[in-house]
Amino acid sequence: MRIASGRKAFVEPLRLGERLKEIRLANQWTLEEVSQRTGLARSTLSKIENDQISPTFTAVQKLINGLAIDLPQLLSPPKPQTQTLGRRDLTRSGEGQHHPTPTYEHELLSCQLAQKRMIPFKTIVRARHFEEFSEWVRHDGEEFLMVLEGKILMYTEYYEPLPLESGDSIYFDSAMGHALVSVSEEDAVVLSVCTRGDTV
Amino acid sequence: MRIASGRKAFVEPLRLGERLKEIRLANQWTLEEVSQRTGLARSTLSKIENDQISPTFTAVQKLINGLAIDLPQLLSPPKPQTQTLGRRDLTRSGEGQHHPTPTYEHELLSCQLAQKRMIPFKTIVRARHFEEFSEWVRHDGEEFLMVLEGKILMYTEYYEPLPLESGDSIYFDSAMGHALVSVSEEDAVVLSVCTRGDTV
DNA sequence: AAACTCGGTTTCCGATAGTGAACAAGTCAT
DNA sequence: ATGACTTGTTCACTATCGGAAACCGAGTTT
Structure with a gap:
């Protein structure tokens, strides 16, 4: 057993073989037909379906091409279109997850x-001078920001510094470098909402 | 037996290595760090990024687990790096587009x-009683909401009414019917951010 | 400038994925 | 029944993936 140094990174099952077989049978395809469509050998397909091997990613591509399915479809195990309806997640004032840094103190909601x-x-904006930032903050996606308390100066990569005060809000491409500093007596507080940077 | 000649099954590119590297660099991770997170060897990662090997599906799983990304994100092809970089849209307090209704007064930011x-x-919550709503408010997507001023009672389709006051926030599936009423002296004010209901 | 670090690539080799061929188990037709 | 055909599994072999360690600049430090 080779040790993968400390970290766990367990590979849960995610029985893709099973799912693949489902799809095949649902379409009443034989292994041979799937073989024709995908270019993979019958034997290989059999082994994949029985979880005897973990297919190469190119093999997976051949599968999704040949069978005209998409990844989510192949991965969503038992087709649980149940949907996570009616989820909700309350955070009382101040009870989020805190992540302090010298310049900002983030509270995840x-x-x-x-x-x-x-x-x-x-975010509580602790920074008082632009120089406190070693480099721009940037991340994929978009960000909406509203000043809840105090006044700030928003520095960005492409614009002049912008003064914002309580109630002002701004929407921007967060791949553009940005940095906030407080300019009021008290530390300013801002609320941010970012998109996850995936699906375009 | 339809297609009898799919033998070749052209292996289209879908440069996953490139995409992976983008993600790694975007997060300012070194190969070593990614190695720690995923349990894959540095060398392996390097080869994957340079399209020298086609990772096993288990390797792909380790990647998406360890990096907390999902397949679509990993596959979304070459990334539209062009992007409308540096867009921004400022709204001064109170200067958004107003849309008054009997129960709510929305101000689009x-x-x-x-x-x-x-x-x-x-939104300024004018409603004072649940009965003022003829039916649930609902829309595709997700919604984040924070109470800025006053106190409200949040009625939802599946839960008990939830009291929220200034600073409290909640994240929920906005397909679940919901309705807000003010319970403080003054009308309450809440800030909402909704996702666009398209991309799933 | 040698000595060290750090991030990434390349090398070598054991482990394993992918293939065609052989195999076992039906099914069908004569 | 017997042989011809089909479908899925197993075997033997090769291609290639994955990991440890060596290797290579590019900075830093002494």
Whole structure:
């Protein structure tokens, strides 16, 4: 047993063979037909279906091409279109997950809900001078931001510094470098909501 | 037996290595860090990124687990890096587009920016009793909501009414029927951010 | 400038995925 | 029944994937 140094990274089952067989049978295809369509050998297909081997990614591509299915379809195991309807995740004021840094103190909101498309968090802006940032903050996706308390100066990569105060809001492409500094007596507080950077 | 000549099954590119590298660099991870997270060897990662090998599906799983990304994100092809970089849309307090109704008074924020993935708006909750709503409010997608001023009672289709006050926030599936009423002296004010209901 | 670090690539080799051929188990037709 | 055909599994072999370690700049440090 080779040790993979510390970290776990367990590979759960995710029985893709089973799923593949389902699809094949649902379409009343034989292994031979699937072989024709995908270019993979009958034997290989058999082994994949019985979870005897873990297919190469190119093999997976041949499968999704040849069978005209898409990944989600191949992965969604028992087809649970049940939907996570009616989920919700409450965060009382101040009770989010705190992540302090020298310049910002982030408080992640609604962090119990795993699969979500937006990431909301509240930030106390500790920074007082632009120079405190070693480099731009940037991340894929879009960001909406509203100042809840105090006044800030928003520095961005492409624009002049922009003064914002309580109630002002801004929507921007968060791949553009940005950085906030407080300019009021007290530290400013802002609410941000970011998109997850995936699906375009 | 339809197609009898699919033998070749052209292996189209779908440069996953490239995409993976993008993701890694975007997060400023080194190969070593990714190795720790995924349990894959540095060398293996390097080869995958340079399209020297086609990773096993288990390897792909380790990647998506370890990096907390999902398949679509990994596959979404060459990334539209062009992007409308550096867009932004400022809304000064109170200067959004107002849409009054008997129960709510919505103020759309950042409405100059057309193509965006989130819709932020501020709402003054005029309703005082649940009975004022003829039916549930519901819409595709997800919604994040934070109470800015006052106290409200949030009625939902599947849960007990939930009292929320200034600073509290909640994230929920907005397909679940919902309705807000003010229970404080003054009308309550809430900030909402919805996802656009398209991309699943 | 040698000595060290750090991030990435390349090398070598054991482990395993993918293939064609052989095999076992039906099914069908005579 | 017997032989011809089909379908899925197993075998033997080769191609290639995955990992440890060596290797290579590019900085830093001494």
